Amino acid sequence: MLYALEARHAPVVSLWVWYHVGGRNEVPGTTGMSHFLEHMLFKGTPKHPKGDLDRLLARYGAQWNAFTSEDVTCYFETVPKARFETALELESDRMRNALISVEETEAERTVIVSEREGYENDPSFLLGEELQAIAFSRHTYGQGVIGSKDEIKLMTRDGLYSHYRRFYAPNNAYVVVTGDDEPERLIEQAAASFGTLEPSHDLGEPPKAPEPEQHGERRVTVHRAGGTLPIVMLAFRAPRATDSRAAAISALAVALAGTSTGSDGASGRSSRLHRALVETGLAADVDASFQLMKDPFLFLTDATLRPGVKHADVERVLVDELSKLSTDLVAEDEFARVRRQLLASTAFNTDTITWRAYRCGQLLSTGAATSIGDWYAKLAAVTREEIREAAAGLFVERSRSVGWFVPEGDAA
Amino acid sequence: MNRVHRSVLANGLRLAVVPIADLRSTSVLLAVEAGQWFEPVGRPGIARLVAQTMLRGTARRDAAAWASELDALGAVARLDVGAHAAVFSAQCLGDDLSALLALIAEAVRTPALADAEVEFVRGQTLARLEKDERDTRAVSDRAWRQLVYPTGHPFQAPAIGDAEVVRSATPAEIRAFHKSAIASDGAVLVVAGGTTAEAAKDAVGRAFGDWPKRAKPRDANYPQATLATAKRRVELVPDKTQSDVIIGWPGLPRTDPRFTAARVTNMVYAADTFASRAGNVIRDQLGLAYYVFSAIGASRGQSPWIVRMGVNPQNVRRAIEVALDELRKITAGQIAEDDLAVAKDKLVGELDVALESPAGVAAMVLEAEMFDLGEDHFERYPRELRAVTKEQVVETARAFLPPERYALAVAGPALPEALA
Numbered sequence: 001m002l003y004a005l006e007a008r009h010a011p012v013v014s015l016w017v018w019y020h021v022g023g024r025n026e027v028p029g030t031t032g033m034s035h036f037l038e039h040m041l042f043k044g045t046p047k048h049p050k051g052d053l054d055r056l057l058a059r060y061g062a063q064w065n066a067f068t069s070e071d072v073t074c075y076f077e078t079v080p081k082a083r084f085e086t087a088l089e090l091e092s093d094r095m096r097n098a099l100i101s102v103e104e105t106e107a108e109r110t111v112i113v114s115e116r117e118g119y120e121n122d123p124s125f126l127l128g129e130e131l132q133a134i135a136f137s138r139h140t141y142g143q144g145v146i147g148s149k150d151e152i153k154l155m156t157r158d159g160l161y162s163h164y165r166r167f168y169a170p171n172n173a174y175v176v177v178t179g180d181d182e183p184e185r186l187i188e189q190a191a192a193s194f195g196t197l198e199p200s201h202d203l204g205e206p207p208k209a210p211e212p213e214q215h216g217e218r219r220v221t222v223h224r225a226g227g228t229l230p231i232v233m234l235a236f237r238a239p240r241a242t243d244s245r246a247a248a249i250s251a252l253a254v255a256l257a258g259t260s261t262g263s264d265g266a267s268g269r270s271s272r273l274h275r276a277l278v279e280t281g282l283a284a285d286v287d288a289s290f291q292l293m294k295d296p297f298l299f300l301t302d303a304t305l306r307p308g309v310k311h312a313d314v315e316r317v318l319v320d321e322l323s324k325l326s327t328d329l330v331a332e333d334e335f336a337r338v339r340r341q342l343l344a345s346t347a348f349n350t351d352t353i354t355w356r357a358y359r360c361g362q363l364l365s366t367g368a369a370t371s372i373g374d375w376y377a378k379l380a381a382v383t384r385e386e387i388r389e390a391a392a393g394l395f396v397e398r399s400r401s402v403g404w405f406v407p408e409g410d411a412a
Numbered sequence: 413m414n415r416v417h418r419s420v421l422a423n424g425l426r427l428a429v430v431p432i433a434d435l436r437s438t439s440v441l442l443a444v445e446a447g448q449w450f451e452p453v454g455r456p457g458i459a460r461l462v463a464q465t466m467l468r469g470t471a472r473r474d475a476a477a478w479a480s481e482l483d484a485l486g487a488v489a490r491l492d493v494g495a496h497a498a499v500f501s502a503q504c505l506g507d508d509l510s511a512l513l514a515l516i517a518e519a520v521r522t523p524a525l526a527d528a529e530v531e532f533v534r535g536q537t538l539a540r541l542e543k544d545e546r547d548t549r550a551v552s553d554r555a556w557r558q559l560v561y562p563t564g565h566p567f568q569a570p571a572i573g574d575a576e577v578v579r580s581a582t583p584a585e586i587r588a589f590h591k592s593a594i595a596s597d598g599a600v601l602v603v604a605g606g607t608t609a610e611a612a613k614d615a616v617g618r619a620f621g622d623w624p625k626r627a628k629p630r631d632a633n634y635p636q637a638t639l640a641t642a643k644r645r646v647e648l649v650p651d652k653t654q655s656d657v658i659i660g661w662p663g664l665p666r667t668d669p670r671f672t673a674a675r676v677t678n679m680v681y682a683a684d685t686f687a688s689r690a691g692n693v694i695r696d697q698l699g700l701a702y703y704v705f706s707a708i709g710a711s712r713g714q715s716p717w718i719v720r721m722g723v724n725p726q727n728v729r730r731a732i733e734v735a736l737d738e739l740r741k742i743t744a745g746q747i748a749e750d751d752l753a754v755a756k757d758k759l760v761g762e763l764d765v766a767l768e769s770p771a772g773v774a775a776m777v778l779e780a781e782m783f784d785l786g787e788d789h790f791e792r793y794p795r796e797l798r799a800v801t802k803e804q805v806v807e808t809a810r811a812f813l814p815p816e817r818y819a820l821a822v823a824g825p826a827l828p829e830a831l832a
Binding site: 007008009010011012014050051054055058059060061062063078079080106107108109110111112113114115117118120121224225226227228229258259264265266267268269270271275278279281284304306307333336337340341342343344345347348351352353354355408 | 432433434435436437464467475476479480482483484485486487488489490491492502503504505519532535536538539540542543545546547548605606649650651652653654656684686687695696697698699700701702703722723724727753754757758759760761762763764765767768769770771772824
């Protein structure tokens with residue numbers, strides 16, 4: 001599927017290719033395969049050996065990269081308008097012709113282990129990974145994205161290649177282009193590049209492992225010496241992006257933690273969790289997030305505690321704050337602030353050409369909306385009552401998973 | 413680059429506005445010369461404490477009320493202290509520019525700096541410092557700075573400062589720094605995005621026009637940071653799997669005429685994990701690290717010029733050796749013509765790609781204004797980048813990145829062998 005948006009304020013074009021393959025398509029023993037494969041797509045094709053087109057892109061000052069999530073693997077290039085054809089050549093060529101040699105697989109394996117080890121240095125990653133694992137008993141979302149270190153070490157070239165041939169094809173991708181040209185012209189160019197590529201005949205059915213209903217709270221505690229401040233995370237089962245409550249749940253996240261600019265940020269300080277936890281000296285930092293996902297995922301809240309504060313005290317406040325949203329309507333003035341933040345943040349993100357293309361691709365690939373305008377309209381239509389109903393449906397004790405990071409030596 | 417509309421208010425505040433058609437939002441950057449460079453000698457962390465306390469209420473309203481006003485606009489904002497300036501960075505919808513500037517002006521010009529708010533910021537900062545004690549990036553950064561900069565130098569500690577200073581800072585000291593450093597003299601305000609030059613100028617005039625003019629000393633005199641030998645420090649951080657490695661040197665002022673050549677040298681050497689020499693060998697050829705990059709700070713002093721890598725402890729020694737080997741090749745003049753061409757093309761090309769966002773435009777304009785790079789900077793700069801020769805790169809690397817005199821800091825798990 002091809003999709004184009006006009007953005008005339010700078011002489012650049014951003015090309016994004018979204019493949020419907022990610023952590024959800026993996027089974028135990030191959031966790032991290034989609035992410036490993038993402039790295040291998042930078043290792044060349046017969047026509048363009050490693051370093052050929054990427055060196056050319058560097059030359060054009062391109063901003064380009066890739067990422068893998070539970071749902072998708074995504075590649076992008078933002079280039080000067082005159083270089084759009086180079087980006088198309090790179091992406092269309094590697095959609096079906098990546099080499100993925102044994103030698104390059106071995107060389108990249110240590111890089112990916114190193115990436116994972118970098119994450120492991122962060123206590124939030126360690127706790128988040130454990131919490132995600134206990135929150136799902138059947139669905140592959142519980143496996144995360146990067147995979148276990150042991151399974152990364154066991155990944156084979158042939159396994160990667162087979163995964164590649166199966167999922168990297170025009171009939172399993174969205175191509176989104178945003179930039180300084182007529183949308184029809186952008187689509188025409190993209191169609192000329194991708195239109196002749198061979199489809200995959202082996203896509204099979206999307207993964208089906210519906211997560212059964214949760215009937216009781218789950219808890220995990222991570223004890224490590226690699227952090228000094230305690231962390232509390234709460235995860236609640238949340239609906240998929242296509243659910244009619246998705247926009248209201250997005251508003252809920254803003255009511256709880258604002259549109260975050262990090263712990264030193266000046267904005268978001270009127271949010272409920274900031275007032276209840278940061279302003280009271282219980283936490284150094286708080287966050288709340290809801291991601292648009294293909295299948296039901298999680299609504300997450302977390303707090304990094306001030307030194308000496310007890311996990312249980314912060315957990316209690318978190319639960320109380322969530323509970324209030326489930327029972328009481330947000331006040332008119334608070335609702336106006338939340339709505340304004342929600343709508344303004346969509347303008348901020350989409351005023352950058354790269355992120356306009358990202359946002360569009362995210363909405364399309366998850367089915368959350370048919371366009372950025374459609375999503376904006378859904379956010380703008382959210383009511384106070386819908387926020388309360390969304391909270392009441394979400395913040396239920398029996399579908400809660402709780403994680404504590406306990407710095408080693410600390411009494412929780 | 414769209415046209416930059418420059419003007420100077422009567423109080424000395426310099427304004428640069430870049431209207432960008434078709435955008436709904438506007439980026440604002442206000443840089444006040446109140447960064448590390450301007451901190452009282454021996455008091456690292458004061459500038460950040462002041463900046464954070466400025467966000468905690470004003471003479472007109474308390475912290476909660478100010479925060480509510482900001483969020484009611486839907487704006488995002490933060491105030492960061494860097495090597496040179498304290499920078500208020502914000503984004504709002506174009507129609508809200510006037511209201512946003514008024515809120516920023518209120519925080520900057522008339523913060524309450526109340527005792528209770530100083531205590532709140534102190535508590536938050538000490539929590540962050542405690543967290544940093546087991547953050548390998550933060551530990552390596554602090555260790556590296558201590559190796560390179562002499563006592564009393566403003567860059568000897570990171571902007572968050574020293575715990576002892578944060579604990580001992582008094583509200584009176586906070587107010588005194590605000591009074592001396594937060595002034596229109598030397599300050600630059602950049603507005604880029606969905607606005608007009610006239611509307612932005614009017615809004616800035618209303619918010620900052622009556623900010624009293626007050627000259628302040630600009631030139632600080634700090635001892636030169638030099639490395640006579642290679643210096644190394646290894647910091648053990650328990651229960652980690654990866655080592656953070658910094659190899660670095662004291663850099664050069666942004667106003668130094670050699671800075672453009674330094675940016676090209678940096679790109680040839682290690683600035684980009686994929687396009688530069690070090691990343692190509694360490695990550696792509698040898699698979700020793702996920703990230704390898706270098707950066708030069710821009711300030712009026714010798715900001716850090718560092719290479720950073722995240723490496724498994726087993727590979728630390730090898731990665732350092734390879735990074736230094738690549739540098740030796742550069743200082744020996746072994747630079748492929750194509751590597752130099754890629755570095756220059758990339759730096760020039762990035763200027764165009766940065767135009768895609770109002771924040772990118774604002775950042776480029778702020779650097780040009782803050783360091784007086786000239787009204788024709790954006791016409792000259794691509795030409796100057798392209799004019800850098802291989803000889804200049806070699807000369808710059810020899811002058812600023814001597815491979816036998818560097819400071820090395822490693823933070824993480826125990827290393828399997830001592831570093832040579």
